[in-house]
Amino acid sequence: EPEVTQTPSHQVTQMGQEVILRCVPISNHLYFYWYRQILGQKVEFLVSFYNNEISEKSEIFDDQFSVERPDGSNFTLKIRSTKLEDSAMYFCASRPMNTEAFFGQGTRLTVV
């Protein structure tokens, strides 16, 4: 069964460094998302991406964040100048038209 894959599964980075989280959505899906879940808290929407551009972003998704679809398969989230409070689980999700979103297994980011 097709699945959304994310790498790495764990990432430890020093405060102030840049990280790139990678996702390979399911191949025929049209909509791509990044979500974040701080430990013990709810899943929060960050950004949606459709037709090679950002379609919506939350107030969390400020200039520190950016997304790219550099080729036909990858979808990346870049976090610049990481802060301690960026430590969280980051989930990528994708979906075709009018059905549920499928989530990747997540990248656990720890900023030290």
Next chain:
Amino acid sequence: GQNIDQPTEMTATEGAIVQINCTYQTSGFNGLFWYQQHAGEAPTFLSYNVLDGLEEKGRFSSFLSRSKGYSYLLLKELQMKDSASYLCALASISTDKLIFGTGTRLQVFP
């Protein structure tokens, strides 16, 4: 904005039936989703309602009443592996992004 409320925790016994409620205040949405999330894992899709009424999928059913701003997830014949968080989420009209509630942590006891 959208407010989505769920009970924080629930407990139930193996073999029993449990109903997890979700209430919301929003100006509009495409559909209401239920996801299951085990600790440290990704949310996995359970059920989806667009129209009012009951959707049944095996041991899981979900109900929606748009006029009452209310949904529930019904889990039958509970198993130990059903111990997890259950997330209610609304799909926005514009981009179908999911807005999640805080989730209900269900513990199933023998």
